[in-house]
Amino acid sequence: EDKVVQSPLSLVVHEGDTVTLNCSYEVTNFRSLLWYKQEKKAPTFLFMLTSSGIEKKSGRLSSILDKKELSSILNITATQTGDSAIYLCAVDRGTGGFKTIFGAGTRLFVKA
């Protein structure tokens, strides 16, 4: 059975800390791995990682895909209170259609 597992499930840090969120997957016909940030409403896209693009960076956020270990990490440096959110990892699978499987998410709370 395909699955995506995120850890930790929740995390509390202080402003300025660096955090690393983990995502591991076991899926058939992997196509890509995506990270989303969910604040109060709809998830918003952060990064997409594929075999041809295994490392992405935007400001204080960066992400790496390890295809050998079937995992990805999302790093956030110099955290701010505005980084408080649920971070979702999703994997697109090409199994005769196009299904997306999400992890349960990591809830990050950044204290001022």
Add this chain to the structure above:
Amino acid sequence: EAQVTQNPRYLITVTGKKLTVTCSQNMNHEYMSWYRQDPGLGLRQIYYSMNVEVTDKGDVPEGYKVSRKEKRNFPLILESPSPNQTSLYFCASSLKTGTPLHFGNGTRLTVT
């Protein structure tokens, strides 16, 4: 403004009373999908559509129906809702398969 619009935002109904949640996107996206989000389970895919008149089951399709008669619209139909369908529902679209999802703001459904 490019967006995915879901209606209604909140819905309380009773067991067995048919309902439809509408979803519309104005970005000419080919791919549309429905998810439900439950605590501890993350987002689970209900149905998806790769183009007009092309729909397929996701991981949790039981009790739901969809249709894609026009490119912009992808309604979710619950013919006979049950309490276990109480959840937060998201519609999402993307330009094509393998590209990041744009989410609507969600519909919180309560079935009593």
